[in-house]
Amino acid sequence: MIKVVILGSGNVGTHLFKAFNKKNSEIKIKQWYSRNLKDLAPYSDLVKITDQLDKLEFADVYILAVNDDSIYELSTQLLFSNRLVCHTSGSKSKNELNLKNRSAVFYPLQTFSKESEIDFSKIPICLESTNPNDMITLKKISKSLGCTYYEIDSNQREKLHLAAVFVNNFTNHMYTIAKSITDKSKIDFNILKPLITETVNKINTLDPKEAQTGPAIRGDKKTTDKHLMDLDNEKHRQLYKLITNLINDLDHEKL
Amino acid sequence: MIKVVILGSGNVGTHLFKAFNKKNSEIKIKQWYSRNLKDLAPYSDLVKITDQLDKLEFADVYILAVNDDSIYELSTQLLFSNRLVCHTSGSKSKNELNLKNRSAVFYPLQTFSKESEIDFSKIPICLESTNPNDMITLKKISKSLGCTYYEIDSNQREKLHLAAVFVNNFTNHMYTIAKSITDKSKIDFNILKPLITETVNKINTLDPKEAQTGPAIRGDKKTTDKHLMDLDNEKHRQLYKLITNLINDLDHEKL
Numbered sequence: 115m116i117k118v119v120i121l122g123s124g125n126v127g128t129h130l131f132k133a134f135n136k137k138n139s140e141i142k143i144k145q146w147y148s149r150n151l152k153d154l155a156p157y158s159d160l161v162k163i164t165d166q167l168d169k170l171e172f173a174d175v176y177i178l179a180v181n182d183d184s185i186y187e188l189s190t191q192l193l194f195s196n197r198l199v200c201h202t203s204g205s206k207s208k209n210e211l212n213l214k215n216r217s218a219v220f221y222p223l224q225t226f227s228k229e230s231e232i233d234f235s236k237i238p239i240c241l242e243s244t245n246p247n248d249m250i251t252l253k254k255i256s257k258s259l260g261c262t263y264y265e266i267d268s269n270q271r272e273k274l275h276l277a278a279v280f281v282n283n284f285t286n287h288m289y290t291i292a293k294s295i296t297d298k299s300k301i302d303f304n305i306l307k308p309l310i311t312e313t314v315n316k317i318n319t320l321d322p323k324e325a326q327t328g329p330a331i332r333g334d335k336k337t338t339d340k341h342l343m344d345l346d347n348e349k350h351r352q353l354y355k356l357i358t359n360l361i362n363d364l365d366h367e368k369l
Numbered sequence: 370m371i372k373v374v375i376l377g378s379g380n381v382g383t384h385l386f387k388a389f390n391k392k393n394s395e396i397k398i399k400q401w402y403s404r405n406l407k408d409l410a411p412y413s414d415l416v417k418i419t420d421q422l423d424k425l426e427f428a429d430v431y432i433l434a435v436n437d438d439s440i441y442e443l444s445t446q447l448l449f450s451n452r453l454v455c456h457t458s459g460s461k462s463k464n465e466l467n468l469k470n471r472s473a474v475f476y477p478l479q480t481f482s483k484e485s486e487i488d489f490s491k492i493p494i495c496l497e498s499t500n501p502n503d504m505i506t507l508k509k510i511s512k513s514l515g516c517t518y519y520e521i522d523s524n525q526r527e528k529l530h531l532a533a534v535f536v537n538n539f540t541n542h543m544y545t546i547a548k549s550i551t552d553k554s555k556i557d558f559n560i561l562k563p564l565i566t567e568t569v570n571k572i573n574t575l576d577p578k579e580a581q582t583g584p585a586i587r588g589d590k591k592t593t594d595k596h597l598m599d600l601d602n603e604k605h606r607q608l609y610k611l612i613t614n615l616i617n618d619l620d621h622e623k624l
Binding site for chain 1: 437438460478479480481482485487491492493495519521524525527528529530531532533534535536537538539540541542543544545546547548550551553554555556557560561562563564565566567568569571572573574575576577578580581582583584585586589591592595596599600604605607608609611612614615616618619
């Protein structure tokens with residue numbers, strides 16, 4: 115049985131709590147801490163809650179599921195030392211944590227929103243630790259959640275987070291732009307959903323570079339020029355030109 | 370029974386042939402035409418094939434599944450008149466077709482590659498016709514394929530195709546860039562796949578604008594500055610800045 119204290123009541127903290135709080139789990143949630151105790155109130159029948167750092171109980175792992183900018187401060191405010199303390203951030207180094215404790219990283223690579231349910235077992239966990247024994251503990255926790263895990267150092271994790279911004283944040287913005295286009299022409303955005311799904315399915319069997327289709331890779335300038343005329347937002351036109359250009363470069367790389 | 374002639378042996382033509390060529394189909398494929406008869410040779414036991422336009426038989430519908438730039442020429446070369454002739458292009462107007470026949474559009478909104486199997490019934494079909502009776506025929510064909518169909522005029526279809534470029538071509542390029550980042554850092558690109566899938570799942574319940582997460586929408590300049598330093602391709606840096614900027618604008622629109 116691994117004893118865990120969760121610190122933070124945001125999306126990641128809440129989803130972690132729900133994932134740990136299963137029957138027959140090998141994880142015992144000792145306590146859940148938040149500065150805002152009222153966020154934890156709905157869970158007070160299920161777990162000990164606190165907003166006092168000096169009331170934190172002993173645990174095998176302290177998971178700081180807080181904003182990137184709060185990691186350093188919160189880790190410094192902890193009143194104990196030489197315990198295993200990890201953060202859950204994609205973009206912060208392990209060394210962001212105050213070194214009085216054994217620092218580590220437990221980064222679930224997924225986009226969380228409080229309202230949507232998530233199958234935690236499908237989330238890859240990126241692990242990093244200073245101490246090899248701590249790595250064993252973090253792997254046990256990942257396994258008990260049914261997750262695939264990867265040992266990823268801070269430098270790699272920063273790059274992975276950058277790549278995640280492209281596949282998630284930026285892709286989502288492509289959907290936003292597409293919806294603004296369909297809305298303006300009174301077209302149901304849902305027409306595009308099978309295409310969106312198939313775009314993802316394709317990269318399960320093809321390298322994305324090989325999966326590229328469309329006017330840009332074909333060098334179909336008539337169509338790309340017409341599209342540019344159809345876009346009434348100057349930044350969208352810039353974006354269209356830039357990505358079309360990048361896809362074109364790809365074609366030349368191949369030759 | 371609706372009699373169909375398919376013209377073109379590319380991805381769309383081939384997938385259409387396979388979708389029509391089912392037992393108990395209400396569609397009878399009279400003939401399959403291609404300039405390159407050898408492309409059709411593997412199917413010669415299943416359907417009459419030809420590379421001679423003067424050998425085309427009578428049918429209720431002629432489907433021109435050819436490159437955008439060949440639509441006008443091929444439709445002009447047809448030796449008959451006043452029959453229902455449609456193209457399958459997202460970006461070309463119905464009037465691209467020679468007007469000696471009854472022009473129409475049968476546009477399956479999907480990304481096709483020859484190698485991958487496709488469940489045609491999941492593809493939305495955008496229909497347009499000059500003649501109301503022809504619309505009835507095109508709807509019957511869509512229904513017999515199990516497809517959802519939409520009446521979309523040429524102007525709307527052009528916009529829809531532009532939106533499709535964003536959700537498919539450009540999104541796929543985001544995956545390409547992400548893979549170049551993970552490859553360079555010797556990280557397994559597969560780690561990102563659950564995130565890619567969840568990005569799509571989210572927009573089934575949320576407007577993409579509402580689903581936006583990440584450093585750009587949070588205005589987390591520390592992280593976006595670090596990411597810009599991590600990108601070693603100047604065009605990728607431009608792209609990162611531009612999309613970050615666009616996501617930021619979104620935040621201001623909300624206020």
